[in-house]
Amino acid sequence: MQLPQKPTPRVFSGMQPTGNLHLGNYLGAMVRWVEMQQSHECIYCVVDMHAITMWQDPKELKGQIRSVAAAYMAAGLDPKRSILFNQSQVPEHAELAWVFNCVARLGWLNRMTQFKEKAGKDRENASVGLYVYPNLMAADILAYRATHVPVGDDQKQHLELARDIAQKFNNDFKPWIEKAGHADGAFFPLPEPVITGPATRVMSLRDGTKKMSKSDPSDLSRINLTDDADTIAKKIQKAKTDPEPLPSEEKGLEGRPEAENLVGIYAALAGKSKAEVLAEFGGAQFSAFKKSLAELCSARLGPIAAETKRLMSDPSGIDAILADGAARARALAKPVLDEVKDIVGFVRS
Ligand code: ATP
Numbered sequence: 001m002q003l004p005q006k007p008t009p010r011v012f013s014g015m016q017p018t019g020n021l022h023l024g025n026y027l028g029a030m031v032r033w034v035e036m037q038q039s040h041e042c043i044y045c046v047v048d049m050h051a052i053t054m055w056q057d058p059k060e061l062k063g064q065i066r067s068v069a070a071a072y073m074a075a076g077l078d079p080k081r082s083i084l085f086n087q088s089q090v091p092e093h094a095e096l097a098w099v100f101n102c103v104a105r106l107g108w109l110n111r112m113t114q115f116k117e118k119a120g121k122d123r124e125n126a127s128v129g130l131y132v133y134p135n136l137m138a139a140d141i142l143a144y145r146a147t148h149v150p151v152g153d154d155q156k157q158h159l160e161l162a163r164d165i166a167q168k169f170n171n172d173f174k175p176w177i178e179k180a181g182h183a184d185g186a187f188f189p190l191p192e193p194v195i196t197g198p199a200t201r202v203m204s205l206r207d208g209t210k211k212m213s214k215s216d217p218s219d220l221s222r223i224n225l226t227d228d229a230d231t232i233a234k235k236i237q238k239a240k241t242d243p244e245p246l247p248s249e250e251k252g253l254e255g256r257p258e259a260e261n262l263v264g265i266y267a268a269l270a271g272k273s274k275a276e277v278l279a280e281f282g283g284a285q286f287s288a289f290k291k292s293l294a295e296l297c298s299a300r301l302g303p304i305a306a307e308t309k310r311l312m313s314d315p316s317g318i319d320a321i322l323a324d325g326a327a328r329a330r331a332l333a334k335p336v337l338d339e340v341k342d343i344v345g346f347v348r349s
């Protein structure tokens with residue numbers, strides 16, 4: 001199969017099955033994923049190979065993969081219209097990641113802040129996989145020559161690295177890329193980050209300076225997409241705040257990260273601006289605002305939780321969807337990898 005000379009517009013993104021999806025994943029990425037299905041060819045992945053860069057209990061991992069896939073669908077991903085699969089079923093991701101391990105430079109990876117945060121103080125003991133995570137992420141995207149990547153703000157640096165890798169590959173192999181029929185020497189597109197969700201960086205409910213994360217040991221730090229109304233109310237009630245009432249203008253949120261976060265979440269869920277939210281709640285005590293926020297949050301997440309639960313009652317149904325998605329993904333990635341092998345000079349039968 002001859003690949004088109006220029007990559008066609010295509011969306012790729014993924015989430016790790018490292019735990020329950022949360023409000024940050026939803027507002028930061030998933031809302032945009034669902035929308036982009038209307039305008040683009042979309043590929044959405046459960047990135048299980050990324051998940052094992054940190055220890056995952058094999059007893060739990062299958063269930064986590066299925067529950068992330070179920071949450072995607074519950075939030076509005078249509079597995080017929082888009083491609084939905086788990087990463088480890090498409091070996092081309094790992095194959096291309098190896099080539100990229102040989103394209104990316106150590107100096108580039110040394111700058112990645114996610115590695116520094118996740119490895120913590122005991123860096124010597126972090127997995128090598130955690131260190132080369134961004135190369136695999138570049139491979140996830142570029143195995144499909146994807147052009148647009150909707151992600152949260154924390155992934156900006158990894159996206160820049162993916163663009164650097166694509167550019168270096170195009171430069172290093174230019175003559176062979178041209179020989180393969182790509183006249184302008186641009187085999188890989190430079191993928192565009194799409195960081196434009198309603199809340200591109202949702203912060204932890206326990207610490208307004210840390211992002212909300214699946215892997216945060218405290219469940220009180222996040223609102224899971226599967227939390228029921230009581231749990232949501234409890235978590236929001238316990239969310240860290242300061243003693244001042246809410247300001248009436250955005251300026252008044254400066255230096256108050258927890259207040260800013262809760263107002264941002266409310267605004268994103270209500271489809272309003274922060275200024276509009278403050279016009280309504282300015283002067284109110286947090287207790288009253290938190291009550292309204294909890295109600296809004298349950299109203300929005302309740303149907304997603306119920307649908308996830310329904311889908312999870314049929315694990316083999318989810319597995320069949322993932323298998324179908326993997327076959328469709330592979331049909332796209334295999335010809336890209338074939339050309340990559342020709343370009344770098346491998347013998348292939
Ligand atoms: P982990 O702690 O295991 O890294 P995570 O919560 O960071 O989990 P990922 O699977 O790494 O979730 O990221 C999936 C997507 O969700 C990415 O696009 C990421 O940018 C986005 N995302 C993650 N956390 C947030 C957040 N707090 N606010 C906005 N977007 C987020």
Ligand code: MG
Nearest residue numbers: 016154213214
């Ligand atoms: Mg993450």
